[in-house]
Amino acid sequence: MxxxxxxxxxxxxxxxxxxxxxxxxxxxxxxxxxxxxxxxxxxxxxxxxxxxxxxxxxxxxxxxxxxxxxxxxxxxxxxxxxxxxxxxxxxxxxxxxxxxxxxxxxxxxxxPGPEARAVERDEARVLNECLDELPDDRASMVRQAYLQGMTYAELSESTGVKLNTVRTWLRRSLLQLRECLSR
Incomplete structure (x- = not known):
């Protein structure tokens, strides 16, 4: 860690x-x-x-x-x-x-100062690389939910995917991201 x-x-x-x-x-x-x-x-x-x-x-x-x-x-x-x-x-x-x-x-x-911005850029680059490993629809949902603040219900409505499926996809995607980020 x-x-x-x-x-x-x-x-x-x-x-x-x-x-x-x-x-x-x-x-x-x-x-x-x-x-x-x-x-x-x-x-x-x-x-x-x-x-x-x-x-x-x-x-x-x-x-x-x-x-x-x-x-x-x-x-x-x-x-x-x-x-x-x-x-x-x-x-x-x-x-x-x-x-x-x-x-x-x-x-x-x-x-944030220059050092913090450099760290943030590096962390953002790593996160984007990990997001690129997800299927496009899942990566898009993760970005919309956790970076743009959309709710699960809003995601379900905008994508036409059932609410429980959205929750499952996001949970699994976060687990994949955690694994990727820990490498």
């Missing part, structure tokens, strides 16, 4: 309320997330507070993470960066900002 898959699995277990997985996710990611918060806030004490807020958000919103080709670290970093920027903006409104907020706002970029 790749590090990305391990973090995705931890996030999935956190979404189910698994405390040990939450602890492991914290141990594996907190140093990097703390570094990001520190870089934005330029204050270790505030960065520690933001990190606590971030992990509370992760605990409560882990079920909103979707493995959609983006690195799970990108999701975690985005939450951290947004929380740090929110903290700076709140400090500016309250008149307690010690660093110019404009600097942090210029640093703020909700898009």
């Amino acid at each position: 790749t590090p990305q898959e391990e973090i995705e699995a931890l996030i999935a277990r956190v979404a189910m309320g698994h405390r040990k997985s939450f602890r492991e996710l914290y141990e594996r990611t907190s140093a990097k997330l703390f570094g990001i918060a520190s870089r934005v806030l330029r204050d270790e004490a505030q960065a520690e507070e933001v990190l606590q807020e971030v992990f509370l958000r992760i605990w409560h919103r882990a079920d909103s993470y979707k493995a959609n080709g983006y690195s799970p670290m990108t999701w975690l970093i985005t939450i951290t960066r947004n929380a740090a920027i929110d903290r700076l903006r709140r400090a500016r409104r309250e008149g307690t900002a010690t660093e110019p907020v404009e600097i942090a706002e210029r640093l703020y970029d909700p898009q």
